[in-house]
Amino acid sequence: MEVTTTPNITATNTPTTTTTTPARSSDYSTFLIMLTAQIKNQDPLNPMSSDNFASQLATFSAVEQQTKTNDLLTRQLAQNTQSSMAQMVGWVGKDARVAAPVHFDGDTSIVLSPNPAEYADRTVLVVSNADGNEVARTEIPVSSADYEWVGLNDDGNRLSDGIYNMSLESYQGDKLLGTTDVEHFGRVNEIRSTGTSTTALFDGGIEVSTALITALRQPRL
Numbered sequence: 001m002e003v004t005t006t007p008n009i010t011a012t013n014t015p016t017t018t019t020t021t022p023a024r025s026s027d028y029s030t031f032l033i034m035l036t037a038q039i040k041n042q043d044p045l046n047p048m049s050s051d052n053f054a055s056q057l058a059t060f061s062a063v064e065q066q067t068k069t070n071d072l073l074t075r076q077l078a079q080n081t082q083s084s085m086a087q088m089v090g091w092v093g094k095d096a097r098v099a100a101p102v103h104f105d106g107d108t109s110i111v112l113s114p115n116p117a118e119y120a121d122r123t124v125l126v127v128s129n130a131d132g133n134e135v136a137r138t139e140i141p142v143s144s145a146d147y148e149w150v151g152l153n154d155d156g157n158r159l160s161d162g163i164y165n166m167s168l169e170s171y172q173g174d175k176l177l178g179t180t181d182v183e184h185f186g187r188v189n190e191i192r193s194t195g196t197s198t199t200a201l202f203d204g205g206i207e208v209s210t211a212l213i214t215a216l217r218q219p220r221l
Contacts, residue, residue, distance in 0.1 A: 092188050096216050115180060121172055122142065128164065135164070
């Protein structure tokens, strides 16, 4: 799952002008130099056969064509990503459901969308902080209906502002059936293109692949 919580940092670089030789052209020149040197230094009594010569040329040509194809696919992927980002601009300002870390501001409740295991008769919401330390364990209804998490620890006190991870333990009696990530609804603040994928930015600098978003809805008033 593609998820990051690193704060957004914008860097400004002073433009510089450089002159470089395209890698493909450089490789082709190197290949010709090496092939010429090979022909010059071959054993005159046992020269390279025309079949080997043609095979080397064909191999290099095939590699060159594959490189061109890869470049074309990369450009097409970038274009598709930009097109996808343009289509998703309408997501900004809406609440998206996603299995990812949540940002709790110390006051505003968060809507969770738990998914208990089949045959579970008891479910426990486990909350961990950004360091991976468990800070709360709460038994919640065995239901896939929205659950409003108010950010309390085991002592009933409010947790501090920060990033938290949610998981759901499903039990049948005392038997643990499984542990799953818990989806939550968070506000989409920005849609970004990374060149090869599109991501959504949530509160707290949480950045998630848009492919992980499973639902969208208008924000609650």
